[in-house]
Each structure stands twice: as structure tokens, then as C-alpha cells.
Amino acid sequence: MSQLPTLTVRKALFAFALSCILVMCLVALAFAHLRGDRFTDSAFDHAARFRTTAAAEDLARTLERDWQDLAFLTGRVAGLDPEQLTYLMTGASGDGRRISWVGYADLDGQVIAATNGLLVGQNVAERPWFRNGLSGGFAGDVHDAVLLAQLLEGEGAEPLRFLDLSKPVTDASGQPSGVIGMHINASWLAEHLRETSETFGIDLYLINPNGDISASSADEAPDTAELQVLRAAQIGAQSGGRETWPDGREYFSALVPQVTYGDLPDFGWRMVGRLDADYLDVGLDLIRSEALYALLIAVFLIGLLTVLVARAVRTPFAELAASAQRIADGSQEYPPSFRTTREAALLSAALARLQQDRITDER
Template sequence: MNLKLRWFVTFAAWAVVLTTVISVLLTQVASNQIRQQAGNSLADVAYQMSDKLERGMFERYRDIQVAASLVAKLQLENNTEGMQRLLNRLQTTYSDYAWIGLTDAEGKVLVATQDLLEGNDVSDRPWFRNAINDISYVGDVHPALLLEEALAAEQGGEPLRFVDIAIPIRNAEGDITGVLGSHLNWRWGRELESSVINTMKLGGSAEMILVGNDNQVVLGPKELMEHEISSQALEELSLNNSGYLIETWDNGVTYVVGYAQNRGYRDYEGLDWKVIVRQPLRDTFAPVTELRKNAILVSVVVVILFAFIGWFSAERISRPLLEITAAARALGNDPRVNKIPMLRDYPEVNDLSVALNTLIQRVDDKQRQLTQLNEDLDHKVRRRTKEVLKANEDLKYEIAERRKAQLEREKLIQELERQASTDALTGLANRRYFFEHGDRLLKRAKRQDQPISMLMFDLDYFKAFNDEFGHAAGDEVLVAVGNLILGTVRETDIGARTGGEEFAVVLDSTDLEGAEMLANRLHRGLNSLKFDSIPDDRTVTMSLGIALWDREENLEHLLNRADKVMYEAKQKGRNQTVTASS
């Protein structure tokens, strides 16, 4: 791939990466902001609806309380006609009162709006039973029983729903003489829902759901009416009065859900109504989808623009480089070309032209110097030839000197043979020297009736040590152990390296006590050693066996006894000394 095409692809690739990152970040930020704004907006609508419901119910509750006090006065005056006018006027003032009626203490309707249900017995109705027992009653949304046939025509066949409010009536002595009850038409709730949604300017896909204290829907979409729903929002309302969340409902649609609950207003305790406002997530994120489409279009335009910028930039950069390349290839082939053209398209190519011409000049200078050097060298060779011929006489003298060196070499070989009795690595006696001089030491001890002790020891885990740290580290340890032995034993003792990591010491005129003392010194000395090739937390230990010489045994037998107890030391855990029994 040439520079021009590579530059074009690079610009395009960077444009794709940058526009993709920016688009993703923008849509992500927009999604988060829209999610939060939509959630807060829906939660605010739910709160407004809940607040208006509670305030509206408080006002109706106060209406009936005031009416009850007026009815009680009219009842004392036995003014039935006045009571009838009062109830009709209250219904006229607020048309959502579907029915208002006064009962006696037995539950018989005495006076009612529009004369509905007068004379009927309502003693089994919850509103009457609670009020007659001195409980101001507000009942949740429920179907109409006695009023359904009388009022159904007004609703065009739609099932009637009511909210009950009932207040006890008392005489001058404070005794309950009856109940003033009312049925508030639930169309009031539907109208309030429309008012709030229109005021808050929610989209057509937003739905409001009012849930009663039994978790049944009392206001909302037809498919949910009088059904118990399960929503995480209901659980959240037990912790917070309002908020929002995103969840998938039983219909498989994911919604942004705002929720709120106001628990009463002033002395009205409320009906534990919970308001939920939901909107499909796809409708909420419609602006984000549009933003994403626009971002993709802009990204395509930016990528194309960057690609063309890269193409023209590469053209401007590569053209002078190609001219310099052509000139460089012509050097030496075309006699008309003897330097690189000076191009000034941009500073870097100008510097390159200067640098290449400087290099060419240097090469020419070196070529001339090389020619001169060859001539000088030829002259020196001829002169050297003469000197070599003259040196033949000196060669005879050199041969004589070599003969002398040969004699010195033979002496050196003899010295090396002497040194062959010493271990080259550790400086200790080798096995041959150990046995030759050890036997002499035993013979002398037998003549002089002196004790002899044998120490045999082996470095613990030395093979694994070599494998881990290398043979150079192993040699360092062996040299250090050899120096430790040489610095610990006496000149009359014999310390030897008998194997790879095995060492033996014959102690002249030494009993077991002395041998054990020396063994302890060796242990301590080895433990204190530090090595350049080994970490400080790794130590080198040895297992050591001691045997006291029996006057009738030879050196090899003594060595075998010491070797045997040395392996007993290894079997017992290593890094310790075991003494052979007599």
C-alpha cells in the first residue's frame, strides 16, 4: 500500500472512529437526560393528580360535614322542606354529587336529592353502618347498587362508580339521630385525569392509572379496570412518596413509569390511592432515535470529507517524495543526474533534499579517499614484502626460542600433574589424594594410639538448586563450601571433595566430641554464607554424618559408616548431624 492510499485510509479510519465515539457519547448523554426528564415529568404528573384527588376529596368531605351541621339544625326545626332544598342546592352547586340523602337512625331514607331512594332501607350499606356508629366515613370507588338502575341512563350504559361520604347527624343532646350520606360520581376522577394530562401536555401515548388500597385499578385503561396489577412502582411507594422507574409490564411493553401518593389532606385521612403515569419507552426515546439518525448522516458526511482531505494531503506530501525517489534511482545510471533536486514544497522535504545532497557529497569524498588509500596500501605491501624476506634470519632465532618454551611447557605439565591431586573448583583434595594420604594418617594414628574421626556431608537438594539457579550458582556454592572447610579444619586434617556435592574430612587426633563441635561450626558457617547468585531468603544446608575410627577398620570402611549415617540425617529431615554408633 503506497503512502497516498495509506494516508487516505488513515484519515477515513480516524474519521470513522471519532464520529462513532462522538455519536455514541451524544446519544448516550441524550438518552440519560431524556430518561431523567421524562421520568421526572411523569412523576410530577402523578404527584399533581394525587394532590388534586386528595384536595378534591377533602373539599367534598368538608361539603358534607357543613351540610350535616345545617341538616341537624333543620331537623330540630322539623323543616323537611328546608332539608330538601339544601340537599338539592348542594347537588346543583357541585354536579358530581350523584345522590345525597338523609336517613333516620334505622337506615330509612327520609330526604334525598331528586327524591331518589326516599323510603328505601340502606341500613346494610357500609357508609350507613360506619356513620351510625359515629365514624365519619369515606368509601373507596365501588359499583352502585341501589342507584344503578335509576342513574344508568345518564351514563349512556357505562357502569357507574361512586365514592361514598357519610357523616352522622346529632340532636341537641349529642345523640345520633341519622346519617347524611352522599355518592360522588366517579366521572369526577375521569375528568380530573383529562384535565391533568392536558394541562401537563403529555403525549397521546401516556396513560394514568389510579390504584385503590386493594391494588385494584379504579381509574385507567379499560383493559386494566377492576384488575389487580403488579408493578415495582407500588413497592417503591412504600418507601418514597414519588419517583420514577423503567419496567416491563405484563403486556410485554417497557414503560417509563412515574408514581406518587399523597396520604390525605388536613383532617381528611385519604383512601390510600396510588397514582401511576406510564408512557412507552419507545415513545419517550423517539427524539433520541431521531438524533441517532441525524448523527449517522453527519458522520457519513464527516468521514467522506476527512477522506478527501486525506487524499489531497497525501497527494501534496507524496509528490515531492516521489520526485526525490526518481532522482535517487537515476544517480549513477544517468550521467546528467549528479544530485537530488532541491524541493521546497514544505520544510521537511526541503530538509530531506539538503540532507540527501550532503550525503551524496560525503559518499563522493569517501570514494576519492578510498582510491587514494588503495594506492597507499599497494605501496605498503611491496615494502612489507621486502621486510619479510629480511625477517627470515630473525625466524631462526624465533625457532630457538620456541624450543626453550617447549622445555618450560614440559615442566608446567609436571606441575599440573602434581596439582591433579587437588580439586580444581574448590581447592580441596580430590578423592585420590584423600585415600592415599588418609591411609597414611590411619597408620600413624594406630602407631601413636590416637583417635581419628570421619565427617561425611552432602549439600541438601543440590540438584534442584542447580536446576533452579543454574550451574554457575552451584559452582559458587561449592567454592564457598570448599573455602569454609579450608578455613575450619587444621593443617593436619584432610578435607576433600569426594563427589559432585559430597565432602569428607578426616580429623587427626579428634574424638567424637571434637568432631561434633567441628560439625556444628560447619553448620553455622554454611548458614551464614551469602551468595551473589542466590536470593537472600534462600539458604544452603547440608546433612552430615560422623563416625569414630575403629582401630581395626580401613579408611574405606570408615568412610562408608560415615556415609550411611549421613543418609540417615537426610531421611530425618536434612540440615542436621547424625553420629554413627560405636
């Protein structure tokens, strides 16, 4: 009898399974090497942009509600005397921690009514909120307190600073009759950014039209000349991506070129958000570990399926081969009948017919 091939059905099935596993691993490794960094950078860049945009809209929505309150006050001036107007403005200021002052000044700039009577009788004609408020809605960037510095106390050693909202008051003929201004505490703005930063997991910076940082959620304030995203903020251009900041660490940065919502006037702000790339790399390592575990599980399942298929396919052919060998040696046995596969069923039936014919011929 000639020498039989060494390759068996079982070996062939296992070789096929191992080849599939090898190809799967090589494709996964090639994809991770060629596209992994680009994919993760794109995903984290999108996350930085999405969170920064959401933070900017959240801030603008909050300030837009103050603008609506201011619009409501401008419509009540004509129907109230100064005492009643003072009472209304004091109520609009709440506890004073966020809105420090609301006041109404006539066309000459003299304050007629204000929160708790502060600055009543004084002239504010030279203040930007009054001058700009006469010509339309005005939103002013963070600035040091001037007239209110001696009347209100700041928090700790920090100087008192405000951002302004103002709107003209018109008479029945539609002509300006004065301006209502609102001073919002800048410490509230910084605290709001810190809280939003914790909520969205991103550092936030408000950049004014001059390129200076008006408020931020972080302690350090990098020079806008040091970073591409901050330089882009000065001109309002879109920018972002991975960048090394002055602290030597890499961040994914994003820029929102305008912080406004609804009817809120434009403060001229741009918002910059940054995500810590080192922190994201930790998350990426976890993702890679989970991907490795998933790959190992897939290999185990493929191996298990291969064993089951090999048993289901090999066993009938192995037993039929052994039975055929015995029949060829003169045995009178009939081969076992298998119906696990079409081929096994046909082979067992053919061997049975051959054995039947042989036994009949011998008789």
C-alpha cells in the same frame, strides 16, 4: 541560507483551533455516551413523578371541596325540617352528573331527606357509607349502585357506580344523631382522570387497597401482578422508573402512595402515572438534533474567530519578516510600524532602530 521551518504562525493557530474543536467534540461524545442515557432517564423519571403527584393532588383538591360541602350540610341539619333539608341537598347535587345523590339518615338508618326525595323512607343501615360514617369521616372506593340502581340511569350500557363520602351529624351534646352521605358518580371520576391525563400528558391509574384499578384514563387495565409499579401500589411502597408494560412498550412509571388533601378522608387509593418512553425518545432525538446544530454553530464560530485572530497576528509578523529580509539584502526602506500586538510593536521599533543605525554608519 538554511532551510526554514514549514510551520507558520497561521498553521499553528489553525492547528490549535482544530485541536480545541476535536477535544470539545470528543468530550461531548464521551459525556453523551457515558452519562446521556442516565441523565435522560433521571429527567423523565422526575417528570413522571412530578406529573403524577400534581394529578393526584388535583383530584384530591376537587374531592376535598365536596367534603367541605358535606361538612357544611352536617351543620345545617339541626336547624332545618326534612323538606328544607331535601331542598338544600337537591341544590348541593347540582345537575346530578357528578354528585348523583346526597342524603341524611337517622341513627336507625332510615333516610329522612335526600336529593329529589330519592330513597326517603328506606333503610340504609347496612350500607358501608352509613356504618362507617357513624364513627367518623368516611371515604369509600368505587362500587356498584345498589339501592339507587333502579332509580337513576347510568351512561350508556355502563352500570351505575359511585364513590362515597359520609360524615356523622351530631346533636348539641356532641352525640351522633345520624349520617349524611354523598354518592359521586364514578363516570365523573374516569372523565376527570382523562381530562387530567390530557392536561399533564400522562396516563393515570387509581389503585384501591385490594390492588384493583378503580379508575383510569387509559382504555386498557393491566393486571397489577404484571408490573412492578402496580405490585408496589398494593403495599403503598414508592416505586417508578422505566418498565415494559403488557402492551410491549416501555413507559416511565411513578407511584403516589396516598391520594388525599386537607381534611379529606383517605380513600385508600394510590395513583400510578406512566409516560410513553417512545414518545419521549422522539423528543430526545429532537434535543440531540438541536445539540448537533449547536455544536456545528460552535465549530463555525471557532473557525471564524481563528481566521480573524490569524489575520490580526500573522499579517504584522509576515510583513515585518518580509521587510527584514529586504533590509538584510541591502534595501534602504524602513520597516512598517504595527501596534496590533505588543510583540509586533517592539519588533517593528527594533528593526527601525537597526535600519537607522545602519544608514547612519554608511554615511
